[in-house]
Amino acid sequence: xxxxxxxxxxxxxxxxxxxxxxxxxxxxxxxxxxxxxxxxxxxxxxxxxxxxxxxxxxxxxxxxxxxxxxxxxxxxxxxxxxxxxxxxxxxxxxxxxxxxxxxxxxxxxxxxxxxxxxxxxxxxxxxxxxxxxxxxxxxxxxxxxxxxxxxxxxxxxxxxxxxxxxxxxxxxxxxxxxxxxxxxxxxxxxxxxxxxxxxxxxxxxxxxxxxxxxxxxxxxxxxxxxxxxxxxxxxxxxxxxxxxxxxxxxxxxxxxxxxxxxxxxxxxxxxxxxxxxxxxxxxxxxxxxxxxxxxxxxxxxxxxxxxxxxxxxxxxxxxxxxxxxxxxxxxxxx
Amino acid sequence: xxxxxxxxxxxxxxxxxxxxxxxxxxxxxxxxxxxxxxxxxxxxxxxxxxxxxxxxxxxxxxxxxxxxxxxxxxxxxxxxxxxxxxxxxxxxxxxxxxxxxxxxxxxxxxxxxxxxxxxxxxxxxxxxxxxxxxxxxxxxxxxxxxxxxxxxxxxxxxxxxxxxxxxxxxxxxxxxxxxxxxxxxxxxxxxxxxxxxxxxxxxxxxxxxxxxxxxxxxxxxxxxxxxxxxxxxxxxxxxxxxxxxxxxxxxxxxxxxxxxxxxxxxxxxxxxxxxxxxxxxxxxxxxxxxxxxxxxxxxxxxxxxxxxxxxxxxxxxxxxxxxxxxxxxxxxxxxxxxxxxxxxxxxxxxxxxxxxxxxxxxxxxxxxxxxxxxxxxxxxxxxxxxxxxxxxxxxxxxxxxxxxxxxxxxxxxxxxxxxxxxxxxxxxxxxxxxxxxxxxxxxxxxxxxxxxxxxxxxxxxxxxxxxxxxxxxxxxxxxxxxxxxxxxxxxxxxxxxxxxxxxxxxxxxxxxxxxxxxxxxxxxxxxxxxxxxxxxxxxxxxxxxxxxxxxxxxxxxxxxxxxxxxxxxxxxxxxxxxxxxxxxxxxxxxxxxxxxxx
Numbered sequence: 001x002x003x004x005x006x007x008x009x010x011x012x013x014x015x016x017x018x019x020x021x022x023x024x025x026x027x028x029x030x031x032x033x034x035x036x037x038x039x040x041x042x043x044x045x046x047x048x049x050x051x052x053x054x055x056x057x058x059x060x061x062x063x064x065x066x067x068x069x070x071x072x073x074x075x076x077x078x079x080x081x082x083x084x085x086x087x088x089x090x091x092x093x094x095x096x097x098x099x100x101x102x103x104x105x106x107x108x109x110x111x112x113x114x115x116x117x118x119x120x121x122x123x124x125x126x127x128x129x130x131x132x133x134x135x136x137x138x139x140x141x142x143x144x145x146x147x148x149x150x151x152x153x154x155x156x157x158x159x160x161x162x163x164x165x166x167x168x169x170x171x172x173x174x175x176x177x178x179x180x181x182x183x184x185x186x187x188x189x190x191x192x193x194x195x196x197x198x199x200x201x202x203x204x205x206x207x208x209x210x211x212x213x214x215x216x217x218x219x220x221x222x223x224x225x226x227x228x229x230x231x232x233x234x235x236x237x238x239x240x241x242x243x244x245x246x247x248x249x250x251x252x253x254x255x256x257x258x259x260x261x262x263x264x265x266x267x268x269x270x271x272x273x274x275x276x277x278x279x280x281x282x283x284x285x286x287x288x289x290x291x292x293x294x295x296x297x298x299x300x301x302x303x304x305x306x307x308x309x310x311x312x313x314x315x316x317x318x319x320x321x322x323x324x325x326x327x328x329x330x331x332x333x334x
Numbered sequence: 335x336x337x338x339x340x341x342x343x344x345x346x347x348x349x350x351x352x353x354x355x356x357x358x359x360x361x362x363x364x365x366x367x368x369x370x371x372x373x374x375x376x377x378x379x380x381x382x383x384x385x386x387x388x389x390x391x392x393x394x395x396x397x398x399x400x401x402x403x404x405x406x407x408x409x410x411x412x413x414x415x416x417x418x419x420x421x422x423x424x425x426x427x428x429x430x431x432x433x434x435x436x437x438x439x440x441x442x443x444x445x446x447x448x449x450x451x452x453x454x455x456x457x458x459x460x461x462x463x464x465x466x467x468x469x470x471x472x473x474x475x476x477x478x479x480x481x482x483x484x485x486x487x488x489x490x491x492x493x494x495x496x497x498x499x500x501x502x503x504x505x506x507x508x509x510x511x512x513x514x515x516x517x518x519x520x521x522x523x524x525x526x527x528x529x530x531x532x533x534x535x536x537x538x539x540x541x542x543x544x545x546x547x548x549x550x551x552x553x554x555x556x557x558x559x560x561x562x563x564x565x566x567x568x569x570x571x572x573x574x575x576x577x578x579x580x581x582x583x584x585x586x587x588x589x590x591x592x593x594x595x596x597x598x599x600x601x602x603x604x605x606x607x608x609x610x611x612x613x614x615x616x617x618x619x620x621x622x623x624x625x626x627x628x629x630x631x632x633x634x635x636x637x638x639x640x641x642x643x644x645x646x647x648x649x650x651x652x653x654x655x656x657x658x659x660x661x662x663x664x665x666x667x668x669x670x671x672x673x674x675x676x677x678x679x680x681x682x683x684x685x686x687x688x689x690x691x692x693x694x695x696x697x698x699x700x701x702x703x704x705x706x707x708x709x710x711x712x713x714x715x716x717x718x719x720x721x722x723x724x725x726x727x728x729x730x731x732x733x734x735x736x737x738x739x740x741x742x743x744x745x746x747x748x749x750x751x752x753x754x755x756x757x758x759x760x761x762x763x764x765x766x767x768x769x770x771x772x773x774x775x776x777x778x779x780x781x782x783x784x785x786x787x788x789x790x791x792x793x794x795x796x797x798x799x800x801x802x803x804x805x806x807x808x809x810x811x812x813x814x815x816x817x818x819x820x821x822x823x824x825x826x827x828x829x830x831x832x833x834x835x836x837x838x839x840x841x842x843x844x845x846x847x848x849x850x851x852x853x854x855x856x857x858x859x860x861x862x863x864x865x866x867x868x869x870x871x872x873x874x875x876x877x878x879x880x881x882x883x884x885x886x887x888x889x890x891x892x893x894x895x896x897x898x899x900x901x902x903x904x905x906x907x908x909x910x911x912x913x914x915x916x917x918x919x920x921x922x923x924x925x926x927x928x929x930x931x932x
Contacts, residue, residue: 045748045765048730222720226784229679229794230735231708244725325725327768 062320141200150211458496564876662839712785775806
């Protein structure tokens, strides 16, 4: 009892009010305290969100990944700048320079130069900017749409489910590449954001199916009935009770979508619908330079390394989130 | 069969010796968190025609012990000591030898017949499989034998049943099929792991009668694993009490149940709720003046089925729950008692009739009004593990109703949760724990705390203790009673256990097939029942006292005969021919003395 009062910041102002319940607090505590081990957080009271956040922060791989991803993002956007804002790197990705030797990495051009002498560091940074925007926008848009449609269809069932699932079927039967190509032609006029938004709007189908399946089984669980019996609104049941329980599926799918998005953008660029030269993306850099792999490997390795780093970081962050939401995952790791 | 170690004279069982014996048995599970000693050196014998009951609470190692006899433990288990089944030593058998032994020498009756039977195979397929695998009968012969087995366990029209699937049979019939499968190859010993736990009391009594006739007519040894002291008193010749992997007490049923020596046995026995022994105090509140908290009038609930007429689960049910009163709703599975509970919570719609809660008809309300009414109703579900969101820490579980109804701020909610944890006698440190980190009893306490968060005027409790061990059940019930006395909520207590109802309820409503059979004050209904069905129910509930239970059993058989029903028993005809193993006459277990027909 005294431990709780002394150490818990929020426990200090706790005053037992026996008038409400008639409970003898002191006796209740004395009788019930277990010899529990000294666990972090044992002394204070946390809400579900706080506990999830604490576990996420303690997930080492996820934290390191966030740091690395942060460095990559800062590097990409600060080096060559963005739009009208100039960066600290003095060479533009559009300008051509005199080739030094074969164009291999030098102090002037740390990532080397491409065939016509462009600064490859500037190009890679530009590509990273593009790829990160594409990957994250597609990841977020398709995950949000897929989760929302799947959850609504699964929870309400009936005609709403039929309509939403037939809509999903329509999206599934149209080949993604054709759809993306058609939309991409229009969307590429709106720039990179429009393109990624469009791709996000067509890649949510798989997740919607998976989430619907999860929700269909979860909604029959007794804890959902218990929540309904208390008077919980359907919206709150979906957001607070059902979705945290299907977060594993959602996150695995989201990380896969983000990796796929980078590749999808590459295919589109290759077909000439996505990012087009002189603008560039990581995928485009690799596909343009895959023939140079044996002769000028730096043209292949730098963008490849960055794609790998981004994909790995996203995966580890996803892992961390999933573990943070699932209380059974972390107990043995602590 | 050549791999069996029966040639060495030491392994030969002497005539009349145990058909199943454990000597100094130890079982250790290797896990990520070190070794878990599930069984710590126990010794136990089962002789032919004898029922040995292995009693203990969940986690005591009783099921693990029985699984060793079949060699069915998972790969991370290490077994020490000697297990003999007949004249075979289980530890020395290879996998082929083990397969020969299972079914032939030792068979198993599982707890849940629905999961023990394969849902996509017919009853006939499943029965003949064992016969064919062990070379007892093939083809038409096997089918005839299967039909005979079904007739033996008292299933009418066996030939038709053979072509049916498990879901087409009732729970009791399914368990009979499982028993028929167990006796198909005429094993010397049957292990019955909680054979009646999933069944209703009247069905339980029938299945126990059937198992008893098994030992009497076939001279089979039975190792009965159960936590139900009434079942022990009804069946067992000898009893072994297990606690945390050790046998703490053995003896005859009379010795253990009537003169327990070990403290744990005494504690177990005192925790068993008994009809008429520790009844609830009569209701002192004069309730006739007040308006009822829950008022069901001519309630009809129907489930709609695709392509079939709707199924009427509840038919014309009317009763009242007064403020401060506990009404027990008793009935067997399928009687509609849980359906009524769910309807009273507004979770399923009523076909006709009215469910009036504090003057409002919950089936007519929508949106805000429904939410406002639900604020005044608490609910405790049967399985606390299932009724709590596994991703919610305990603090959030209990605070959820406050958050839903937007009562108070974070600080006052936290204070209320801590108060409730105190009220249900749980440590406050549980605030940050997750449901899976708690034991079953602790979880059910959290469930009760959640139900009381909003200080409801009506509490609906749907079988709140049936998933718990007896001693845990006793403490949860005691807590429940004291909370009810303190908060004075009206309570609809749904249960199949008459003794639990007897401990708590002020009034009792007995349901059968969706209709009310009898209702009235507890003393009247449970102690002087007027209706035949109530008498049957009461007669079927076993009491943990062997002599008393024998008297009750005979009284029940007399009642059944009076009502024109048969007593369940093995139908063995005089010319019943025991199966023999083809071409294995020299080593097959054929102690002729046991085989009356030959």
